[in-house]
Amino acid sequence: MIISQVLPLLSAIFVIGLGFFILLKNLKSSINIVFFFLSVVVTIWLVGTYRMFVSVVDDQIMFWDRFIYIGVVYVPSLMYHFSILFTKQKKQGQSVFLSYVVGTFFLIMSSTPYFVEGVFRYEWGVHSKAQLFHHIFMLYFAVFIGLLFYNVVKFYRFTDSGVARSQARYVLLAFGVLVSIGTLGFLPAYGISIFPFSYLSGLFFTIILAYSILKYRFMDIRFIFKKSTVFLASLLLALGSSYFIFNFLTWNFPRVDNLDILALLVGLLVMQPARLLFGYIANKYFFADIYDYNEVLRDLSHRLTSTIDLDEIATAIVNTVLDSFRLEKTGLVLHKQINSSVRFQSVKVHGFSKQELNTFSNNQFLKKYLEINQGALSVDEIPLRVRRIHDQEFVNNLLALMKLMRELHITLCIPMFKENHLLGLLILGRKISKESYSNKDFELVETLANQASVALDNALLYQKVKDFNLELQNKVDAATKDLMRTNKKLQYTNANLQQLDKAKSEFLSITSHQLRTPLSGIKGYLSMLIDGDFGKMTPRVGKVIKELYQNSERMSRLINTFLNISRIEANRLMLNKTEVDFTELLRTTFNDFKPEAKKKNLKYLLHLPKKNICFYMDSDKIKDVVINLIDNAIKYTLQGEVVISAEMDAKKLTIKVEDTGVGMKPSEIDNLFQKFSRGIGIAQINTGGSGLGLYIVRKITEAHCGKAFAKSRGKDKGSVFGVELPICKKVR
Template identity: 30%
Template sequence: MSVTLSIAVISAALNILIATLIAARGLKNSINITFFSLSLIIAIWSVAIGISTDTGSVKISEITSQITYGLSGVVVALSLLFIVLLGARSRQYQKKLINRIGFLSLFLLPFFFTRLVYYAIGIDEFGYGILAPVYVVYLLGGLVLMAREIFFTLNNGSQTQKQQTKIVANGLLITIASVGILNVLIPTITGNESVTAISPIMSVFFVSVTGYAIIKHKFFDFKAVVARAAAYLLTTVILVVTYVGLAFMAKKILFPETIVTTLQLISNIALSILLVVSYPYIKRGFNRFTNRYFFRDAYDPQLFLDELNKTLVSSLDISELLQKSSLIIDANLKSQSCSFYIRDTSYFSSRLLGDNQAKITELEMRTIQDLLVRVHKKVITTALDGDTPEEAEIIEILKKHNIEILARLESKPNLDSVGIGYFVLGSKRSGNMYSSQDVKIIEIVANELVIAVENSMRFEEIEQFNVTLQKKIDNATTALKRSNTKLVALDEAKDEFISMASHQLRTPLTSVKGYLSMLAEGDAGNLNETQKKFIDQAFISSQRMVYLIADLLNVSRLKTGKFVIEATEVYLPDVIESEIAQLSETVKSRELTMVFNKPETFPKMQLDETKIRQVIMNFADNAIYYTPAGGKIVINLEEVKGVAEFTVTDTGLGVPKAEQHHLFTKFYRAGNARKARPDGTGLGLFMAKKVIVASGGAIIFKSVLGKGSTFGFRFNIPKTK
């Protein structure tokens, strides 16, 4: 082999290596496909140049040279296409430009392979046809367009696009320019074609630059494909070497006198490479064709299961899940129908899903479910099973609807329960029986479906539970609103009654209190001690009733917004003393001790005297009634750092801790207080807090169950000017 041809073969091999790397990565996008095609064309172009300069035949030289000229045009077209796809143009612009390049190239390229561009006269003599100028314009136009697209991307593209375009485009442009000079320009000017033998070396520059781009910028993800590419390339080399070696040995044995030329050897190698590379694609295309038109039953189990698994994790809606699963099962197993029966649950009735082309009824599905409990098989086939009466009855139903396979959706290995249901498959569209491999795959599919369907059913139950719970909450809320409306109406009626009753009671009670006061003062004659005692007790009771009516009226005023504090100048020590004086007889009768620690001096304050008297009387009265005989009640009034504090401390029942936070609410009474004094109203403390807070003060309260309580209030004492 001559040096010229050796250079051409080495250059071609390097380009085929690049093409193999791209093929191993995957030909799924237009950039990879274009670069793969470009690498192969340059490899063929290199070999054609080597043959044209190495051969001694005028005819072979002419043919290979014409191929070289034509492939140069193809290289320019593919290079331009590659740079356009690599660039920053919009998809719409790329599509428009590619269509124009494609149309022009398809029209002109066939002529570039003919004598209309180039023809040979002798070994070293040649001439150009009438389309040679068009050929030159085509090449130069392609170079100009490449330069324009590169310039656009370098100015408008992303950083990655700029780096990729700069490196790859430099390699492409320098290579194409060099080849144009060596193959076209110099031979045209000098009439000497020997320089074309050097041009394949320039494609090595392209390979080197592109390799740098692969490693440096990961343009084609070098690390991810190198292992697959090595295996792919090694397989191709072994097959080609084996084929060529066997062919050469057979020729030596069968035709020992025949001489094999270099051109024949290269042609054999090229054909071998083409056959090895194209075989997988031819086989795949044939399989697709026969599967589509002749219902061939072949399928890839792994791809089938992978596709099914993707579907099973894509949705939690059981109807959508099983509908998609039935389509995948039909597409791979070529069954005429695929139907799913899902048994009833506490939230849903039984369901029949899938395509149900077999028209099997729900009653028949339920009958099969009842029989399956006594059949301990995962998959039942109408052709091979039927040993037991239960199996025979199931198979009879299946055959009636042209069903050949039943697979149970059961997670328990012993298959002694109903499970969640099952699915059935109709006969194959090809008319063939289901193979043992099909049955194994169906069993795997059933196991995977069980998990997915169970998850979907749990999700449905949770959703349905949420719906049910929401309905119950809505119903309870509606009932609560109705009850609340009734309570509000009752509360308004009660307040109205209290207001009316209080007004009606106040007038006669005022008269009773007035007459008792007149009797006590002797207006109706002198009274003995016993009479006076009775009159005083009646007066105290009427006064207590007056305070109760006042509390009721204040509650009514609070409701209507008419509760007003009428502040006047009040001297608290005298007010407290006069109020507890009314309780002295009651204290004695209950065998209690009451002490009032009256301060010697105390500032006068602006308070509503009537309402503050009610508060003082309420605290003292409660202390008396809730303190057992022998107990002590201490009443304090003092000034502490500009604050007036009044407290009533007893040794009585105390208030349970759990009930203390309710104590100052309307009509509330602690449990032990209700037992000690059933006739209480629960209004005293409520109104006391309202009066104190409305007057600008604060309530004092502390209590220990069984040890007593302290009630009182505090007010800030205004500073005198």
């Protein structure tokens, strides 16, 4: 067998191997499926050529040549279809369908003497002779291959993504090699002798695309490529070990039977350690930047929901991007009040200096640009964006920003927003591998930023409260030290401390009065307007007044929440128990939420026992419990119903609020009644929650010697929240 006969078979092995790699990565991806079929038809061409070269009889040569065209006639159609999917064109279905119809026509014609007939023999091989319809086929081949290059070149020129441009460049190179060299294989059909190096085009095509996959994540098969490489290396080492042991034992113990089984067992024992070793080497030196998208998000979500400390959250975010992308530098800056001004300030850095990040993040044009675009800013894509901007001043500022980013070695800047407010920036430098960021990297880092925004916002709020408490504590400590310095000032200092504590209590009382009194007045006048005490309103005005009233109710509930938190944190949650008609309390609270339930088109029901429920409790605190339970149910129920019920037996009163809302996993329930705790994914449904409502429910219920509970059958299957209160027969 001469080398010219082996070339097609060698190329076929590489092409079909790459096709299977890409298909196995994502069996549902259209572009992966089309590429697989393209690799199949190219393999048919190459395998058929090999069989044709080794055939001697003319009938066999003609058979295998016609077999080749089973694949070749669909090469232009599949290449054109691939270009449509790669460039993300959505309105070319008819042209794709037409290309396959024409290909099918030539498939039918290839079995007739009007397509190929007769055998041309030359020094390096054989080929059938082209006839009339083969000439027409070549025209069809040229048209659709030309459309492939037109689509990819157009995409290359106009895309804003640097990674996509790099991918397009290698697609052009790979298909250019395949077409320019591969089509030379048609020359013998027209009686032109040529060495069959054209069949190496499949090999070159595979090598170029494999490089694109590894460097620019083209069609995203690097993960399976790594797994396959590790497995293949482990298998080869195991087989090599078995082969060596077998030969060694055979040489030294020629008369012993079953040495092959012993050698096979040694190979099996070597296999698993080899996989671990090659896996470690691959992760450390060759595929260090490959990560599992879902695992990264899951891990960060767990870290963010397990703490409220700002430094711990910042560390978790920075370490996550460092570990995922293998970066040289990264940093997190937040919008913070410094003295009397509000500026960006570095809170966690790696590789950068804090001064560098502070200088960059406080660039006024950067803030303006991010607030307008609300997306990641890549230094590599600024030159592409500049081409489409006609405002010269804007262009100059953008180019100056690009220069600053390059001077500081900043590659990517991701804004973090909370309700359209720019909360902070996640700043990334280059990867250690010097590779560019892929589309998958952009998606991951933007999702990370969205997750982190909620956690950072809560942490900043908690930090403010913590700083305020620390400031008060420092004052108390200072006063205590003054007491210890001299006994002469003991009474005076003690009086000051008592006055400070009194002022603290008065502050809470005054704050409550100052916030509640005007709010009550506003609610009263709004209620009178709604009831028509000031005359009839137009429907449009009436709608606005009702919205104002509902917002006032929400603000009132929020004030109660934070006042309760202050009392709980200070261990001053006092109960004022009186005999209360709980039935009336529950009915009144239920009616207060009717407008909100109606606004969301929810079925809103109240189930009460026929006999009134009366017993001793702190009516204000228990009302706060009921308000938080109902408010929680309405917030997270997008459709369906919310049902409030109360049951009483000889020992306890049970209050339940059932909904058909988002539900939750059993693993989430234990943490729901903790401070600042929210279910996974809840932030995407309602961004305004504080994570304090259920915490207050638990604390007030426990103060009444009761317990709070929650149940759910799973995600999107609704939930039940409630409390159990022991029946008090007398005031304690």
